[in-house]
Amino acid sequence: MVSPKTVVGGGGLLLVAMAVLLANPVTAGRPAWKWLVEPSDVTLAFEEEPTTSENLYPSRRQPVDETYRLPTSTAPVHYHLALRTAIHENNRQFSGTVTIHLQVLEATTTIVVLNRRLTIQRAALHEEATGGTVGPELEQPTFATDTRTEHLTFTLSRVLQPGSHYFLRIEFQGTLQNNNNMGFFASSYLDQNGVRRYLASSKFEPTHARSAFPCYDEPLLKATFELEITHSMSYNAVANMPMVGTPVPDPDNVNYVTSKFQVSPKMSTYLLAFAVSDFAIRTAGQQTVYARSNVFDETAFPLEAGNRILDALSTYMDVSYYDYMPKMTQIAIPDRGTGAMENWGLVAYGEPVLLFNPAINSYRNKKSVTTIIAHEYAHQWFGNLVSPNWWEFIWLNEGFATVYEYYAAQLAYPEGEFWELFTVEVIQNAFAADASETVRPMNWNAGSPDEIAALFDTVAYDKSGSVLNMFREVLGDENWRAGLKTYMGARQLDGAVADDLYAGLQAALVASGVGLLPAGVTVRQLMDSWTSAAGFPLLNVYRTYGGETETDRGVILSQERFLSNRQLPNNHVFHIPYDFTGGNAPNFTPSPAQFRWLSSKAAKISTSVPDNQWLIFNRQQTGYYRVNYDAHNWELIVAALHDNPMQIHRRNRAQLVNDVYNLARADRVDFALALRLMAYLRKETEYAPWTAAGSALTYFHNKLRGTPNFEHFRLYVNRLLADIYPTLALTERPEETMLQRYLKQFLTTWACRVGYGDCLEQMRQALVAAQQANTPVHPDVATAVYCNGLAADAGNDAFVWVYEQFKNSNNQAYRTVLIDALACSRNPTQLSSFITVALGTGSEFDGMLATERTRIVSAVYGASREGVDAVIDFLSVPSQVTEFVQRLGQSALNSAVSNIASRTNNQQELDRLNALLTSLGSNVSETVANSVRATVQNNFNWFTTLEGVVVTDFFEKFATTPQEL
Numbered sequence: 001m002v003s004p005k006t007v008v009g010g011g012g013l014l015l016v017a018m019a020v021l022l023a024n025p026v027t028a029g030r031p032a033w034k035w036l037v038e039p040s041d042v043t044l045a046f047e048e049e050p051t052t053s054e055n056l057y058p059s060r061r062q063p064v065d066e067t068y069r070l071p072t073s074t075a076p077v078h079y080h081l082a083l084r085t086a087i088h089e090n091n092r093q094f095s096g097t098v099t100i101h102l103q104v105l106e107a108t109t110t111i112v113v114l115n116r117r118l119t120i121q122r123a124a125l126h127e128e129a130t131g132g133t134v135g136p137e138l139e140q141p142t143f144a145t146d147t148r149t150e151h152l153t154f155t156l157s158r159v160l161q162p163g164s165h166y167f168l169r170i171e172f173q174g175t176l177q178n179n180n181n182m183g184f185f186a187s188s189y190l191d192q193n194g195v196r197r198y199l200a201s202s203k204f205e206p207t208h209a210r211s212a213f214p215c216y217d218e219p220l221l222k223a224t225f226e227l228e229i230t231h232s233m234s235y236n237a238v239a240n241m242p243m244v245g246t247p248v249p250d251p252d253n254v255n256y257v258t259s260k261f262q263v264s265p266k267m268s269t270y271l272l273a274f275a276v277s278d279f280a281i282r283t284a285g286q287q288t289v290y291a292r293s294n295v296f297d298e299t300a301f302p303l304e305a306g307n308r309i310l311d312a313l314s315t316y317m318d319v320s321y322y323d324y325m326p327k328m329t330q331i332a333i334p335d336r337g338t339g340a341m342e343n344w345g346l347v348a349y350g351e352p353v354l355l356f357n358p359a360i361n362s363y364r365n366k367k368s369v370t371t372i373i374a375h376e377y378a379h380q381w382f383g384n385l386v387s388p389n390w391w392e393f394i395w396l397n398e399g400f401a402t403v404y405e406y407y408a409a410q411l412a413y414p415e416g417e418f419w420e421l422f423t424v425e426v427i428q429n430a431f432a433a434d435a436s437e438t439v440r441p442m443n444w445n446a447g448s449p450d451e452i453a454a455l456f457d458t459v460a461y462d463k464s465g466s467v468l469n470m471f472r473e474v475l476g477d478e479n480w481r482a483g484l485k486t487y488m489g490a491r492q493l494d495g496a497v498a499d500d501l502y503a504g505l506q507a508a509l510v511a512s513g514v515g516l517l518p519a520g521v522t523v524r525q526l527m528d529s530w531t532s533a534a535g536f537p538l539l540n541v542y543r544t545y546g547g548e549t550e551t552d553r554g555v556i557l558s559q560e561r562f563l564s565n566r567q568l569p570n571n572h573v574f575h576i577p578y579d580f581t582g583g584n585a586p587n588f589t590p591s592p593a594q595f596r597w598l599s600s601k602a603a604k605i606s607t608s609v610p611d612n613q614w615l616i617f618n619r620q621q622t623g624y625y626r627v628n629y630d631a632h633n634w635e636l637i638v639a640a641l642h643d644n645p646m647q648i649h650r651r652n653r654a655q656l657v658n659d660v661y662n663l664a665r666a667d668r669v670d671f672a673l674a675l676r677l678m679a680y681l682r683k684e685t686e687y688a689p690w691t692a693a694g695s696a697l698t699y700f701h702n703k704l705r706g707t708p709n710f711e712h713f714r715l716y717v718n719r720l721l722a723d724i725y726p727t728l729a730l731t732e733r734p735e736e737t738m739l740q741r742y743l744k745q746f747l748t749t750w751a752c753r754v755g756y757g758d759c760l761e762q763m764r765q766a767l768v769a770a771q772q773a774n775t776p777v778h779p780d781v782a783t784a785v786y787c788n789g790l791a792a793d794a795g796n797d798a799f800v801w802v803y804e805q806f807k808n809s810n811n812q813a814y815r816t817v818l819i820d821a822l823a824c825s826r827n828p829t830q831l832s833s834f835i836t837v838a839l840g841t842g843s844e845f846d847g848m849l850a851t852e853r854t855r856i857v858s859a860v861y862g863a864s865r866e867g868v869d870a871v872i873d874f875l876s877v878p879s880q881v882t883e884f885v886q887r888l889g890q891s892a893l894n895s896a897v898s899n900i901a902s903r904t905n906n907q908q909e910l911d912r913l914n915a916l917l918t919s920l921g922s923n924v925s926e927t928v929a930n931s932v933r934a935t936v937q938n939n940f941n942w943f944t945t946l947e948g949v950v951v952t953d954f955f956e957k958f959a960t961t962p963q964e965l
């Protein structure tokens with residue numbers, strides 16, 4: 001599944017760090033505790049052994065509360081599930097009957113399944129008749145649900161014997177959940193006449209099947225499913241499997257029909273899916289797309305992409321999807337956010353990540369639609385055909401889906417450059433979350449439903465994708481595919497653990513006869529060093545200069561865990577595959593045969609690269625680790641980048657920018673080195689290095705805006721943009737590639753943000769021209785033109801014109817683009833009226849989603865200081881605060897106040913914040929108010945940290961003497 005990604009351990013750590021900072025103000029000299037252990041002159045003290053920390057690497061089978069797990073005495077073979085819904089009239093009650101064909105594995109007098117909030121009305125145990133059909137009723141067991149474990153226990157008057165089969169028939173009732181994308185839930189939309197329509201659909205991963213029907217809701221307890229749904233005859237039903245014939249009239253009600261579906265393959269409960277709606281259907285081959293009829297035009301692209309991607313994956317895996325499933329359906333659920341779920345044969349999406357309208361949607365929408373389809377389709381193998389035995393190994397699903405999200409999109413659209421984004425969107429994103437001390441390893445057990453849900457994090461997606469891709473590169477794609485085929489062949493229609501994957505890859509390597517692994521080391525040992533340990537390594541590269549011959553020219557490699565804010569000794573050894581190239585003969589093409597392994601804490605190697613030429617490790621950043629160098633090698637790299645950046649591969653340029661900035665943040669290199677290195681960007685014309693620099697530029701911008709030092713930073717960014725910005729065309733150029741479009745938007749954003757040249761004026765003119773001609777600009781430049789045009793005060797007419805487009809569009813992705821653009825206005829009256837829109841009621845506002853209302857507020861304070869002021873002004877009127885909380889919730893208010901605080905950089909802004917806090921009074925809790933004050937104090941203190949002093953000094957020198965670079 002794809003969910004809005006959660007960053008592990010973010011906010012909490014920061015708060016702790018700040019609390020420590022406040023409790024122990026940093027003063028000159030050494031910390032007081034150091035004096036206490038100062039040895040006397042007469043003692044010959046031995047250096048203390050550094051404390052090693054084992055608990056950085058918790059055991060993979062950490063204890064969890066196992067009482068949530070089902071007993072192993074019975075297991076399901078087949079489910080017959082009949083559901084009845086009246087969703088067409090917005091009736092939230094549903095009823096159902098499930099008949100579970102089960103087998104007895106151990107003698108027992110109870111049958112335990114899972115149930116969340118369903119009312120069980122009647123249950124009966126039947127014997128199995130000849131031919132495996134339902135036989136006579138044996139008894140009506142008593143039953144009870146434990147609301148903590150969600151165990152629904154049926155107690156029998158007899159002992160069920162191992163090897164015997166029974167049918168358990170359960171009648172139940174439930175309530176559709178409300179628009180929350182969990183279980184069996186209701187959604188709605190406005191049709192072309194403005195009439196609200198309702199639909200019901202399902203999303204069960206990880207533990208929500210039990211809220212739609214009582215079941216053995218654990219991934220390994222697979223069974224076949226036979227589904228029938230009774231619904232209004234004006235609606236249609238769709239499920240994993242094709243319908244059997246046409247819907248049959250319901251004997252109880254002439255307005256209802258029953259849609260029956262074919263028996264599914266053996267699969268996990270979390271993959272069952274169905275939907276009941278009045279949606280329109282577009283078909284091509286064995287695939288269909290379901291969506292509300294007023295967006296039917298937008299289903300053409302996802303249908304075409306779906307066919308291309310599924311075919312490409314079938315070929316690549318050498319295991320055809322259609323060998324297991326007869327059809328594939330994609331369905332766009334309104335107001336389902338931007339997530340998606342890979343249900344076998346019925347993939348469900350939020351509208352903005354499935355629908356695509358070329359007239360209004362941008363290259364970015366097209367990219368996300370394509371890659372998210374690829375992600376969900378990759379799950380048809382990784383997750384659906386082979387599921388993890390338990391959620392502990394969810395990376396066997398999400399890690400693979402993350403790799404093929406990009407890789408399969410590229411296979412289907414070779415011209416699309418999707419794979420180019422893997423480095424910056426996946427690997428570098430994983431680093432950010434995985435550098436926290438409290439992050440979990442990939443293998444990580446969970447017991448309760450909340451613990452299970454928390455496993456769908458950056459580790460499961462981006463870190464696991466990065467680690468899997470590293471091994472794909474190291475073993476070579478051929479061996480990798482052969483290994484995956486072995487793995488899938490062995491575990492198909494069943495569950496798997498990490499060892500099953502390692503065994504498949506090992507078998508493929510043995511069969512191919514190539515010696516890619518270190519002697520005597522198995523795939524299991526190599527991969528387990530990454531999957532069982534938290535975090536990722538930093539590879540330190542220290543060259544010993546001055547040698548005459550190659551054997552004298554040594555390089556000392558060492559590894560340690562990389563943490564974003566401190567250094568902690570530990571014993572863990574990652575098996576690190578490394579390769580490198582040198583300035584004397586650059587070759588940045590990774591090759592399986594050329595990887596070597598660092599399988600110890602440190603090792604010395606030799607190199608033919610002369611002392612005066614740079615060395616760069618981890619070609620194209622295929623390995624999931626950062627690299628630090630000795631000072632001289634860094635200087636050689638900086639010189640090479642400034643001289644001719646194109647001699648270094650673009651992905652390594654992105655790596656160098658991302659590494660040096662994060663090494664500086666972690667106090668491992670001088671920040672001045674990072675800023676000198678990044679200054680090479682003035683010669684950079686590729687997207688990856690620029691976007692890698694984006695997080696650094698954003699960081700400095702946020703620290704310095706509103707302070708006297710901002711002007712120095714502004715000059716630095718101006719200098720970076722000076723050569724490339726004039727080469728950009730504002731208008732859409734059909735010949736531009738996707739990455740060129742990404743780059744153009746990035747550079748325009750920064751140019752306008754720092755007031756470079758005539759950026760703002762050009763955008764203002766483009767917006768005014770579009771408004772006067774009443775013709776929207778090309779979707780690929782809409783963000784730049786509308787946002788910056790409004791920021792440059794294009795006038796009320798232009799603001800209203802963009803707002804009308806927002807109001808009249810029913811394309812959720814486009815509406816989001818327009819919300820963000822409208823929020824770019826710096827005009828207090830426009831901003832105030834826009835915030836009022838977020839709280840509006842009545843027919844004009846009925847079509848607005850709750851997420852859109854919240855986004856209006858966050859987009860306004862996120863866009864500019866004027867936006868922050870507009871939110872402060874709005875919240876300073878007590879009656880509006882009440883309305884704000886009623887409409888958007890207390891969390892939106894807390895979030896707004898916290899965000900205002902993090903954007904408070906000077907005394908005047910602090911005075912405004914304090915006045916707001918006074919005015920808000922008890923509308924925000926003391927905890928929020930305290931955390932807000934700590935945030936501001938932290939912003940102010942930054943200027944007296946080592947980082948703050950070095951950075952501001954660098955920018956100041958740069959501003960006065962630019963040649964200092």
Ligand SMILES: [Zn+2]
Nearest residue numbers: 001002398401
């Ligand atoms: Zn997924």
